[in-house]
Amino acid sequence: MATSSPVSAPPPRGARVWFGRLRNGDEVARLVTLAFACTILVVTVGLIFQLWATSALPRHKFGFGFLTSSQWNPVTGEFGALPFIYGTVVTSVLALLIAVPLGVGAAIFLAELAPPRISSTFTFFIELLAAVPSVIYGLLAFFALVPIMRDYVEPFLKRTLGFLGIFSGTIFGLGYLTAGVILAIMTLPFIISISREALLEVPTEQREAALALGATRWESTWQAVVPYARLGIFGSVFLGLARALGETMAVTMVIGNDPKVHESLFALGYSIAAIVANEFSEATTDLHVQSLVLLGLVLFLLTIVINALARLLIIATARRGSS
């Protein structure tokens, strides 16, 4: 943006002119802001380097076996990431299974049906929901959601769908399912507000054409409008996924902290972020600390990939919407 504007002189050359620019302040301003822009670069590169450098020990000792081993025993010095990766992925996928239909439905209502006043009021409240700190979601989940899950939801699922392996076993209230539900609530606002924007980008002609062909309001929405905005909606889903993967506090408080792989969703589990939060300050051996850093690196790479996908999809819809 704002390169040389048409009215300014043609680009001058040579050291004399550069000193002239330095004296009137432009070059100073450019260099100062450049320095601060560079700090972003330095910090991000430094962060990646730091994670890589301080996880050398387990990388060399376990290699790729780190990702597939489910042994986590600080006493014997065995560290495997599988229970944590499993827990992170299972809770995030559960969160999406709940949040995507609900979020896309709400976005359709806000973008297509609601009168502007209601739509903007609802959107305002939903964006406030996105601002609630995660530890507060954790607090509510721990004291309000856990009893509800333990006394009503999980017994009901066990009675009706108990023949499936995933809804069997002891009911604690804590566990994968509860963590998934609280993550769903936390990702919902992101999915709604970005899907809504994607739906609002859809040209009116798209709706009119479908209605003119005799489609009902729902058919026009579902068959003409939603497919047009699908990339943006997928983008919102990936963004929600990235947030769910990296979410720490709420999950730590309700997942149950058991470093094993369980088939049942009622079982206690663990997630990558939760194990780092719980054990990092208490880890004593270098191998333990570095294994936790390596888990952090795995989480970081996971979210980078998901975020990049989300951004690409959102950019792609924005381009198409404006063309």
Place this chain on the structure above:
Amino acid sequence: MTLRNRWRKILSYMMLSLTGVCAVVAVATLFLILGYLVYNGWRSIDWNFFTQLSKPAGEAGGGMKNAIVGSFQIILLATAIGLPVGFLAGVYLAEFGGKTFAFLVRYMADLLNGVPSIVIGIFAYAVVVVPMHGNSAWAGGLALSLILIPITARSTEQFMTSVPQTLREGALALGASKWKTIATVVVPAAYRGIATGMILGVARIAGETAPLLFTSGNSDNMNGLNQPTASLPVMIFYRALSPYDDWHRQAWAAGMVLLLLVLFANIAARLILSRGIAVQK
């Protein structure tokens, strides 16, 4: 009307009302959260919460004065580092950035923005806590500033680029140098947007817990900036998971205070932005 058409009509109404239900459920969640938190927090809060230090496990009573002060210290440190850096980096991206390098910085800022906050905590631990041999408010402040910098940079850039080019050309035509143009024309034209972005960023870091767990740590006293420092979010985490009823009450009270602060900041930021458009177009 054939049966099939009638069915299509019914299906249409059904699905459309279902989307309305989804929206109502989403908004209702906010009010449930707010209501439940204020209900429990209001019952638990008293003057001791604001005026007394927290007590170690097993002792009854106590408040969260240290956590409130500590939170403000850490946020102040984070703001003092994060806002200037983020703002100036944003100015670079909007006004001086070329093609390749600005793209790189923008990409890195987005990358940093997407880093899970617990990973930021690991980084701040390695950079500050290890050399200082212990938790400190500095470490917590730095960790939070790393979250604040990319948010501020990107929002500053966004609002500055939406200032019309003609304003810049006008100032340049009058003989102003480029930095004078930026300082006296572009930034004032975009200041509402920039301020909104900054307030939202600070509100975001105010509730962050994960990066503080092993950077600023926790403490029952008010120490200097070089010592472990309590903060509201960390306190909520430990108190909620404790086995004591009294501590649970304190967690609720702290949760209410924190949530009200964050929501207040968010609403204020949105009011600033809507009170007059950021840029006259």
